[in-house]
Amino acid sequence: MAKLRLLFRKEGRTVYISHLDLLRTFQRVFLREGLVLRHSQGFHPHPLLSFALPLPVGQSSDCELLDFEVDGQVDCAALPENLNRFMPEGIVAVDCWEAVRPIRELDALRCRVELIYDGGVTPETVQAVQDLFARQEIVIQKRTKRKAMADVDIRPLIRSLAFAAEGDALCIDATVAAQNPGLNPALLAVAVETCLPEHAPDFVRVQRLSLMDGQEMPFR
Amino acid sequence: MDKRLERILPRVQKPARYVGGEYNEIKKDKKDVELRVAFCFPDTYEIGMSNLGFRILYGIMNNMPGVWCERVFAPWGDMEEELRKADIPLYALESGDPIGDFDVVAFSVGYEMAYPAILNMLDLGGIPLHASQRTELAPLVIAGGTAMYNAEPLADFIDLALIGEGEDEVPELLELYRRAKREGWTKSRFLRAAADIQGVYVPSLYDVTYNDDGTVRAITPLDGAPAKVYKRVVHDMDKSYFPAKTIVPSTEVVHDRVTLELFRGCIRGCRFCQAGYVYRPVRCRSREQAFQYGVEACKDSGYQEMTLSSLSTSDYPGLVGLCDDLEQFCRESHVNLSLPSLRADNFSMDLMQRLQRGRKAGLTFAPEAGTQRLRDAINKNLTEEDLHQSLRTAFSGGWNAVKLYFMLGLPTETDEDVLAIAEMANHALHTWRESATNKNRGVRITVSTSWFVPKPFTAFQWEGQITREEYERRVKLLRNAITAKAVTYNWHDGDTSFLEAVLARGDRRLGKVLELAFRKGAHLDAWSEYFDLSRWEEAFAECGLDPAFYANRVRSQEEILPWSVISCYVSDKYLWHQRELAYQSVPTPDCRTQCSGCGANVVEGGECSRG
Incomplete structure (x- = not known):
C-alpha cells in the first residue's frame, strides 16, 4: 500500500517525550494495533516512519504529521480511533489519509506562543514586544549544529504576527517558516529575552496550531 | 499538571521520566480508593522501570480493589535541585500527589548502595526519616527486596521489612493495614499484628545489645514478636x-x-x-x-x-x-x-547460535575465578574446557568480541589464581586464532574483575573482604600479567565495593552513619557521578565506628550475626x-x-x- 499520513495531537504530559522516543513509541503503537510497518531493505532494517517536522521537547501540537508505509490494506478512516486505544496519555490520532503531497511543499507553521508574566501583562510590555517585532531585523544568538553560537536574523522567517494580552499571558499568534530553514517558535520568546531583557517573560508555552503550504492553504 | 512542575521540567535532563502517562499506567478514581501506596524505587526511572519485581508488585497491588499503587523514582541531581528550590515535594507519577499524603510508602530495595536514596526520597517527600518520629499509622514506611534479608542498617528508618517474595505477603499486609485504618488502630497495634504475618520483620520489636568488642550480644524479641522471621515464597x-x-x-x-x-x-x-x-x-x-x-x-x-x-x-x-x-x-x-x-556449555552455545539472527554482539561469560581449584572452592561448576569449547563455537560462528567476568578477593585466592586469569585470556586469544572464520576483523577480549563482597546468607557470610591495599595489589598483579594488545582489562572501582561490604553485613548502629552520610550529601550513591567515599569515612569517624569492623573482619561460627532473626x-x-x-x-x-x-x-x- 502507498505511503500514509497520520495527523495527531501531542499534548499534556506527553510533550516531554523526545523526537526519538516518539518514533519508538509509534513503532510500538502500530504493532499493538497489529499493523506491520514496511521496513527499509538495508543491512539493519528499520521501520519506515518519519515525522514531517520534529517537535521540540516541551511544545504541544495540534498538527503533527507522521508518514509511514504498511504492507497490505489499511482502513484509513478507522485507523485513528484504533490507534488511540494503544497510545500513551496525550497523543491523539485525529486523521489519516494517503500521502499525496510531498513534505517539501509544507511551507509555514501557525502557532501560539504564550509569554507568561507572573505579575500580569502591562501595556508597556505589549507595546515593547510589538515594537520589537516591527523592526526590520531581529538578531539573536542561536546554537548551530556544530554547537557554536551564531548570530541569526529571525525576522525573514516570520510571516505574520498578532498579539493579544490574556490574563497573565501575552499571546502571540504567529505564522513562521516551517522548513529550509524553519523557525522554532520558541525563538520568538528568545528574541524578547535578548532584545528586551526588562520585558523577559517568566515562562513560555508554545503550541503548534496548523501547517500551511506556499499558498497559505492548509497542508495535508 | 502542577504549574510549578511545568516551570522546572524544561530545565532538567530527560524530563519524560518525571511525568508518567505511559501506556498501561494505572489510574484510579480517588473516591473508589481507600488505600494508597506510593511504591518507591530508590534509583532512577530508567533503572526502576527495568525491574521485573517492581512491575509484578505494581500489578498485584493495583489488582486489589480499593487499592491504588503509584510509582515513585529517585530524581537525578538536576531535578532534585529544582524540586528543592521550588519547594515541590517528591510526588507519585500517576496522580502527581506528594508521597507524604499516601497511606503506605513502600520501597523496593535490591542493593545496598540504594540506602542513601531511600533517605533522600523520604526527605524530598517531607516525611520524617526516623520510624520513631512517625507516630501515626500513615504514612507507613516499608521496604522489601533482596537487600532486606539484612534490613538492620535501615532499622531506624523503616517501620517494617518484607522478607522474601512479595506476591502473597504484600496483599496480606495491605489487607491488615486497610482493617487497621478502618478501625482506627494505633501504629504500634498495627505493627504488632503485622509481625504475625509470615515474612514481616518489624525492627522496633527486637532489642539488640552489643558486646564490648562491638559484636552482637543478643537480639531479644519484644511483646511476643516471633523469634525467627521466615521468608515468603511463591509456591506455584x-x-x-x-x-x-x-x-x-x-x-x-x-x-x-x-x-x-x-x-x-x-x-x-x-x-x-x-x-x-x-x-x-x-x-x-x-x-x-x-x-x-x-x-x-x-x-x-x-x-x-x-x-x-x-x-x-x-x-x-x-x-x-x-x-x-x-x-x-x-x-x-x-x-x-x-x-x-548463559552458561559456557555446548548446550547453551547451540541455542545461542540458533537464535542469533543478523548482528552478532559480544558474548559474555562469567568464569568468576582463574583456576579450577578456586572455581571448585566457590562451587562455580565450569571447566576451562567448557569455556574454550564455547569460545571455539563462538569464534567459528563469527563472534569477535568476548567478555570474561571474574572476582578478585574470593576466599582462598592466591596469586596463582589471579595470574591464571591472564592465562585464561591468552588462551581465549589463542582459541580465536585457531578458530576464527574472519581474522581480518580482529578480536576483542575484555577481562573484567570486581572486588568480592561477602554477603549475608551465603557460605561466605563469615568471611572478611580483603583489604583495599591487597585488592589493589592483586589488580596490579593482573594488570601487569595481561600483555596482549587484543585483551582489555577493566577493574571495579574499590570505593563502592568496600562500602557495599560494610552495608551488606551491617548492624543497626549503621543507621547513624547512613543518616550522617546522607546529611553530608550522599543521595544517589549507586551512581559513580555522585558517590564519594570521603563522606562516609567522615560519618564513620563522627559516629566512632570502624568500617573495617564490618567489611574486613572474619566472623567466628559462634558470633550472633546481625541478621540472625531472619531465615x-x-x-x-x-x-x-x-x-x-x-x-x-x-x-x-x-x-x-x-x-x-x-x-x-x-x-x-x-x-x-x-x-
Whole structure:
C-alpha cells in the first residue's frame, strides 16, 4: 500500500517525550494495533516512519504529521480511533489519509506562543514586544549544529504576527517558516529575552496550531 | 499538571521520566480508593522501570480493589535541585500527589548502595526519616527486596521489612493495614499484628545489645514478636501473577524489552551468591505458560525484543522446546529473542547460535575465578574446557568480541589464581586464532574483575573482604600479567565495593552513619557521578565506628550475626558446611543431580527442585 499520513495531537504530559522516543513509541503503537510497518531493505532494517517536522521537547501540537508505509490494506478512516486505544496519555490520532503531497511543499507553521508574566501583562510590555517585532531585523544568538553560537536574523522567517494580552499571558499568534530553514517558535520568546531583557517573560508555552503550504492553504 | 512542575521540567535532563502517562499506567478514581501506596524505587526511572519485581508488585497491588499503587523514582541531581528550590515535594507519577499524603510508602530495595536514596526520597517527600518520629499509622514506611534479608542498617528508618517474595505477603499486609485504618488502630497495634504475618520483620520489636568488642550480644524479641522471621515464597509459578500487560515507558529505559521470567531460584549453589541461596528452592513456570505469557507480553507492549530471564536460564528444563515455540512466533512478528546469563556449555552455545539472527554482539561469560581449584572452592561448576569449547563455537560462528567476568578477593585466592586469569585470556586469544572464520576483523577480549563482597546468607557470610591495599595489589598483579594488545582489562572501582561490604553485613548502629552520610550529601550513591567515599569515612569517624569492623573482619561460627532473626530456610549449619567444603575445594553437586540438604525443601513440603 502507498505511503500514509497520520495527523495527531501531542499534548499534556506527553510533550516531554523526545523526537526519538516518539518514533519508538509509534513503532510500538502500530504493532499493538497489529499493523506491520514496511521496513527499509538495508543491512539493519528499520521501520519506515518519519515525522514531517520534529517537535521540540516541551511544545504541544495540534498538527503533527507522521508518514509511514504498511504492507497490505489499511482502513484509513478507522485507523485513528484504533490507534488511540494503544497510545500513551496525550497523543491523539485525529486523521489519516494517503500521502499525496510531498513534505517539501509544507511551507509555514501557525502557532501560539504564550509569554507568561507572573505579575500580569502591562501595556508597556505589549507595546515593547510589538515594537520589537516591527523592526526590520531581529538578531539573536542561536546554537548551530556544530554547537557554536551564531548570530541569526529571525525576522525573514516570520510571516505574520498578532498579539493579544490574556490574563497573565501575552499571546502571540504567529505564522513562521516551517522548513529550509524553519523557525522554532520558541525563538520568538528568545528574541524578547535578548532584545528586551526588562520585558523577559517568566515562562513560555508554545503550541503548534496548523501547517500551511506556499499558498497559505492548509497542508495535508 | 502542577504549574510549578511545568516551570522546572524544561530545565532538567530527560524530563519524560518525571511525568508518567505511559501506556498501561494505572489510574484510579480517588473516591473508589481507600488505600494508597506510593511504591518507591530508590534509583532512577530508567533503572526502576527495568525491574521485573517492581512491575509484578505494581500489578498485584493495583489488582486489589480499593487499592491504588503509584510509582515513585529517585530524581537525578538536576531535578532534585529544582524540586528543592521550588519547594515541590517528591510526588507519585500517576496522580502527581506528594508521597507524604499516601497511606503506605513502600520501597523496593535490591542493593545496598540504594540506602542513601531511600533517605533522600523520604526527605524530598517531607516525611520524617526516623520510624520513631512517625507516630501515626500513615504514612507507613516499608521496604522489601533482596537487600532486606539484612534490613538492620535501615532499622531506624523503616517501620517494617518484607522478607522474601512479595506476591502473597504484600496483599496480606495491605489487607491488615486497610482493617487497621478502618478501625482506627494505633501504629504500634498495627505493627504488632503485622509481625504475625509470615515474612514481616518489624525492627522496633527486637532489642539488640552489643558486646564490648562491638559484636552482637543478643537480639531479644519484644511483646511476643516471633523469634525467627521466615521468608515468603511463591509456591506455584503457574498460579502466580505475571505482568503480561505492563507499563511501556515512553522514554528509553535500561531493559527496554519484554522480560519473560522462566523460574525462580537456581540449582547451582555458587557459594558467593546470595540470590542462589535466598531464592531457593527452584520453582519453574510451565513451558506452555511461559510461551503464552511471552506472546501476550509482546503483543500487548509492541516490544520487538524479548529476553528470557532467571538466575541461570540455561538450567530451565524445557528451554529447547520453549525456544522452538518462541522462535517461530518471533520470526513471524519480527521479535528478537535473547538469552542472558548463559552458561559456557555446548548446550547453551547451540541455542545461542540458533537464535542469533543478523548482528552478532559480544558474548559474555562469567568464569568468576582463574583456576579450577578456586572455581571448585566457590562451587562455580565450569571447566576451562567448557569455556574454550564455547569460545571455539563462538569464534567459528563469527563472534569477535568476548567478555570474561571474574572476582578478585574470593576466599582462598592466591596469586596463582589471579595470574591464571591472564592465562585464561591468552588462551581465549589463542582459541580465536585457531578458530576464527574472519581474522581480518580482529578480536576483542575484555577481562573484567570486581572486588568480592561477602554477603549475608551465603557460605561466605563469615568471611572478611580483603583489604583495599591487597585488592589493589592483586589488580596490579593482573594488570601487569595481561600483555596482549587484543585483551582489555577493566577493574571495579574499590570505593563502592568496600562500602557495599560494610552495608551488606551491617548492624543497626549503621543507621547513624547512613543518616550522617546522607546529611553530608550522599543521595544517589549507586551512581559513580555522585558517590564519594570521603563522606562516609567522615560519618564513620563522627559516629566512632570502624568500617573495617564490618567489611574486613572474619566472623567466628559462634558470633550472633546481625541478621540472625531472619531465615531463608537454608540453615546456618549448611552454610558453614559449605564454607568448610570451600576451604577444601570440594564442589557440591547441583540440586538436580543430588539434594544436598540445605533446608529450603521445607517450603515445598520436603520435595523441591521439581524442575
